[in-house]
Each structure stands twice: as C-alpha cells, then as structure tokens.
Amino acid sequence: MAIRRDGRTDAFFDGALRGELVVRRCGECGRWYAPDATGCAGCGAQRLEWAAAEGTGTLVSWAAVHGRGGGPASPIGLVELAEGPWLHAALAGVDAPAEGLALRARFTPQEEGEPLLEFVPA
Amino acid sequence: MGAAIAGLGMTELGKVYGRSPRRLAADAVRLAVTDAGLELKDLDGLLVSHGLGGSPGIELAQTLGLRDLRVLSLMHAFGATAGAMVAHAAMLVQSGAADTVACVFADAPLKPEQSSGAAYDRSAREYYGYGGMTASQGFRSVNAYYALAARRHMARYGTTSEQLGAIAVSTRQWATMNPLAQMRDPITIEDHQNSRWVVEPLHLLDCCLVSNGAVAVVVTRADRAADLAQPPVHVLGWGQGHPGHAMERGSGFGLTTGAAVSGPTAMKMAGITVSDVDQCQIYDCYTITTLLTLEDYGFCAKGEGGALAASGALGPGGRLPTNTGGGQLSGYYMWGMTPVSEAVVQARGQGGERQAERNEVVLVSGNGGILDHHSTLILSPTRPGAGARAGR
Numbered sequence: 001m002a003i004r005r006d007g008r009t010d011a012f013f014d015g016a017l018r019g020e021l022v023v024r025r026c027g028e029c030g031r032w033y034a035p036d037a038t039g040c041a042g043c044g045a046q047r048l049e050w051a052a053a054e055g056t057g058t059l060v061s062w063a064a065v066h067g068r069g070g071g072p073a074s075p076i077g078l079v080e081l082a083e084g085p086w087l088h089a090a091l092a093g094v095d096a097p098a099e100g101l102a103l104r105a106r107f108t109p110q111e112e113g114e115p116l117l118e119f120v121p122a
Numbered sequence: 123m124g125a126a127i128a129g130l131g132m133t134e135l136g137k138v139y140g141r142s143p144r145r146l147a148a149d150a151v152r153l154a155v156t157d158a159g160l161e162l163k164d165l166d167g168l169l170v171s172h173g174l175g176g177s178p179g180i181e182l183a184q185t186l187g188l189r190d191l192r193v194l195s196l197m198h199a200f201g202a203t204a205g206a207m208v209a210h211a212a213m214l215v216q217s218g219a220a221d222t223v224a225c226v227f228a229d230a231p232l233k234p235e236q237s238s239g240a241a242y243d244r245s246a247r248e249y250y251g252y253g254g255m256t257a258s259q260g261f262r263s264v265n266a267y268y269a270l271a272a273r274r275h276m277a278r279y280g281t282t283s284e285q286l287g288a289i290a291v292s293t294r295q296w297a298t299m300n301p302l303a304q305m306r307d308p309i310t311i312e313d314h315q316n317s318r319w320v321v322e323p324l325h326l327l328d329c330c331l332v333s334n335g336a337v338a339v340v341v342t343r344a345d346r347a348a349d350l351a352q353p354p355v356h357v358l359g360w361g362q363g364h365p366g367h368a369m370e371r372g373s374g375f376g377l378t379t380g381a382a383v384s385g386p387t388a389m390k391m392a393g394i395t396v397s398d399v400d401q402c403q404i405y406d407c408y409t410i411t412t413l414l415t416l417e418d419y420g421f422c423a424k425g426e427g428g429a430l431a432a433s434g435a436l437g438p439g440g441r442l443p444t445n446t447g448g449g450q451l452s453g454y455y456m457w458g459m460t461p462v463s464e465a466v467v468q469a470r471g472q473g474g475e476r477q478a479e480r481n482e483v484v485l486v487s488g489n490g491g492i493l494d495h496h497s498t499l500i501l502s503p504t505r506p507g508a509g510a511r512a513g514r
Contacts, residue, residue: 001258006251013252034369035252041368061277061376063269064322065260068239073322074260078270078375086369088267090259099277113248116255 002113009035011050013114021105021117023085025051032083056122057081059101062091079103079119092118124506125212126347126354128222129158129340130466135454136304138334139234147178147228148185150336154224158340159351162186165340167193167220169211171203173229173457174241175334182226193220200490201405202362202380203227204458205497209360211341221342227459228336238332239263239320260321264407265329267492269321272410274376276323278425283323285428286409287314290327290451292437293406297448299438299476304331305452328409330450337459339466344505355469358394358483359500361387367494380496381418381487388498392483393506396420400480401468402442403461405489406449412436415487415496416444443478458488458497469503 005013012035015022024033026040027049039046057079064073075091091097092106102122107115131153133146141149147170155162165188170178178185180194193214199206207225214220231241249258260266275281291311297303309327317326347354363380367373389395396419406412413427421442422430430436436444447453447464454460465486467473481503488497 002248003255003258004248004250006254009252032370061270061274063260063266063273063324064319065262065266065269066319066322068237073319076260076266076270078274078369080371084371086371086373088256088261088270090256099274114255116259118259 002110003116004113015052016107016115016117019107020052021055022050023053023081024048032081032085034085034087054082055105057087057103057119059094059097059099059103060086062094062097077119090116090118091120093120123216124344124356125215125341126344126356127208127339127466127501128342128347128350128352128354129154129160130463131155131157131338132302132463133335133337135302135333135335135456137232138230139232141230143172143176143228143230143336144178144182144185146230146334146336147182147226147338150228150338151182151186151224151226154338154340157352160222160340162188164222165224166191167211167214167223169193169207169223169225170196171198171207171227173227173231175229175231178226178228193223199362199495199497201407201457202488202490202495202497204462205360205486205488205499206362208339208341208357208462208499209497212357212360215341215343221346223341224338225341226336226338227457229457230334232332232334241332264492265321265324268408268410269324271376271414271493272408273323275410275414278377279428281413281428283315283325284311285432286328286413287311287325288431289406289409289412289436290314292431292434292440293445293449293451295437296446296476297452299474300447300453303448303453304333305448324408324410330407331452331455333455335454335456337456337463339462353470353503354505355466356502356505357499358502358506359388359390359392361385361391361498363387363496364494375493378424379414379418379489379493381415381498384496384498385419388500392500394483394500398483399442399485400483401446401478401485402444403465403468403484403486404445404449405458405461405487406445406451407489409451411489411493412444412449414493415489419485438476446473446476446478461486461488462499465499465501469501471503
C-alpha cells in the first residue's frame, strides 16, 4: 500500500519531504483550505495557491476505522488548523482525545512511496 | 388544487440480482401505476433518480413505451432526491404542467458474493495524491465521515453509543412487523453494543443495509386521486435544506443538518407545527442521522436526541412512532424512497400489524451526502381544508 503522486497535489508531498504542512490558500482573499480544495468559496477565485501552514491545530472530532479482518484500528480525526481549515487526517498517539486537544503535524516516511501525514499531541 | 400520491410500486428489495437499474425502475413504475388503478398511458410525467449502482436514465421512458410525456427529467440531490421528486411532481400537477407524474428510484450496487460494505468501499492497493493518502489512512467510505459526525455530537452533548443503540433497537422492533424488511429478528441494546465496530463510534448495528431494487410513486391532482384505486395520500408541504457547512472553524458539521431549515419550510406550508406530527419516517442511513434529524426538526432540544431515543418514544407504543417499516437500518435501503414508501403505507392505513395508531400527519425526511442535503415532506390521508385536522 504505497502513496503515489497524482500531479495535482504534488506540492503537499514536496512540503511533507521538508517537514512542512503545505496546504491551499486563496491568493486573492487569503482564506485557507485543505490540500484537496479546488477553488475559493469565499471570493470565487478559481485557483488556490500552495502555502505552508504552521502545522498546528486542534482536534474537532475523532473516530477509529476497523478492518473486517481484525487487527489494529486506524485512528482518524477532523483537525482544525491554526489557520482555520479542517483536515480529514490520521491521528497517532492521541490516547485521550477531546474537543480542542492541541495537535501538531508529523510526517512519517514510508518504505515505498510518499510520506504519511499524521497529527500527534502537541 | 392539491396534489396526492395515488400509487406505490416496490420491486423485490435486497439481494436482487440480474436486473439492471433501468429494468428495476421500469418494474417499479408499472407496479405503482397498477397500484393506483391507472395504466402507463395515463402518465404524462416521469422523474428518475438513482443510487450508486448506475442510473436508469431518462431512457427509462423509452423502455416503458411512454409517449407524449409533458415532463421527463433526472433529479439528483443524493438521499434528499425522493422528497425533492415528490415535491417537484406536486408542483407540476398543481401548476398544470403535468397531470400524472411517476417518480422512481432504482439502484443495484450489490453484486453476488460481495459484502454489502464492498459496494461503497474505496479500498485499493495503490493510492494517488493527497486524497489517496487520506483514503489509505481510513477515509475510505461514508462510514468514516458519519462516525466523525456522531463523535462530535457525543463530545459536545454527551450523546452515548447506548442512546444510538436505542434507535437501532426501536427501528428493529418495527421491522419485525414488516414482511418487506430485510432484518426481522429482534435485537437488544446488548446486541447493538456487541456488534462489531465499523468505524468507532459506529457499530455495525448503527449502519444501514445496502439493497438492490426500485421504488416508484405516482403523484396526481388530489381531485383525481380521490377517484382512483387507493386511498389518496395528500402532499401538504415540502421543503429542502442545504446548510453548506464549510469544513473550517465555526462549522456546524455533525451538530446541525438541513432539517433545521427544511422542516420549518415544509411545516409552515402544511399549516402545522411539530406538535401536530403523528409519526416520522426519517432517512436513517445511520442511527446518528435519525437523532440529528429529530433534533433539528424540533422534536426535542438540540443535544437531547439521545434522551428522546432512550425514552422509548420512537418505538411501537411510543409517543413519536418513527421508521415504522424498519427504516434503512433494518428494512430496506432505497435511499429517500425508504421513508417515502413507508409513509404512503402508513398514511393509507395499510401498515397491518405495524400500523401506527395515528397517521393524520406523517413527516418524511431525506438526507444526502454527509448530512449535506435535506428534504422534507408532510403527508396526510386528509385533503387540505377537509377539516379533519381542525381543532387538533
């Protein structure tokens, strides 16, 4: 199970290799978006720029995805970045999840393919 | 001049293989027309909708041999479509643009020897781009997104898994009395708690079924419906709500839905308030959807949906009979046609063993996306102005 680039979100992975959380930002009005956003719902700009976020946020909600075959569940969450947008993201090491829990982005290299973004307690 | 649902047609539902969505849709329309005491040539309008298993297309009209239609269209607002179709059909007949309109939903996502979950799963061996990364980490199906909604409600209001379980249990109680329901064995809260996690905090018994099949209704003028084969089901009000929650700071995702707008619109049109509603047929893709919808309609205060469910109000003998056919959780998953079809049965008084005592005002909901789209219908066996609701 490897992550490959898709040509549309490569800047996110370039940032990940530098340890930076690179997301989307509207060059016109400055509103921040998740990396998979395609246009600005605020001002109508059709193109969003890539911009480095602080990489910190807070927990909005959380869940754990269980596979059919058993094995460990995958913790996931909604993370509100300091800049405002929410990311659907993996969690790691969050033993006591709570609304507003402070988190920071962490990138974990993989044997094959691109690194994975996870949020861990700040 | 009002509009009424005059016919209901349902194919076999569930693990029904070998029929395409178009074939299923055609079968359902024929059944609905026959149920109404009409013939196909009486239709002058056809509205078509579909799930994820392929669309019947407007070519359905050709398949049925319908000629000189005055209205023909696909409609798509995900799970809110069925309510939107019935509302659109009501407006068509009230405006005179059409006289007798069939509304049909068909879907065939299930394949033989494949699990229900696989029909909606996005697992892969390789994943591409940012969206592929999050999919690889668990965001592979709508289950994950609804689980996040449920957890947010739990964290904010103290809603518990057992309270969601109360919805699964009461819905199943109703299903035991519906011969069409796919799941008819009674369950307990313990069964709910012991059912496997799908995406925690959602157990298997918090999640709806997946079904193949088709359901159609025929909408016509209320005066015409009165002369047809079945008791008319009058369409008193309708509404939609699309909150457009931005996924960013301040979002109401998981806390409020389009029902908060759709419900008041429909109830105002029908000239009723929430206290007039006798029973609810709620789009219940998950137990949390039922809970959120009832809160947003105002059957309890925001955050008290869990307590409402745990009180037993929603089950047989309760004060707010809800999903009396077993809903999508235990009955059959025909998207918005699940609640619409049961509402028609109940408003006609044809529920048999599961017929709720009161059916004067039946509220029907539709929900689409991840709580993104909502539709409401208010249905009644009594024609507006006929007086049976006066003095309630």
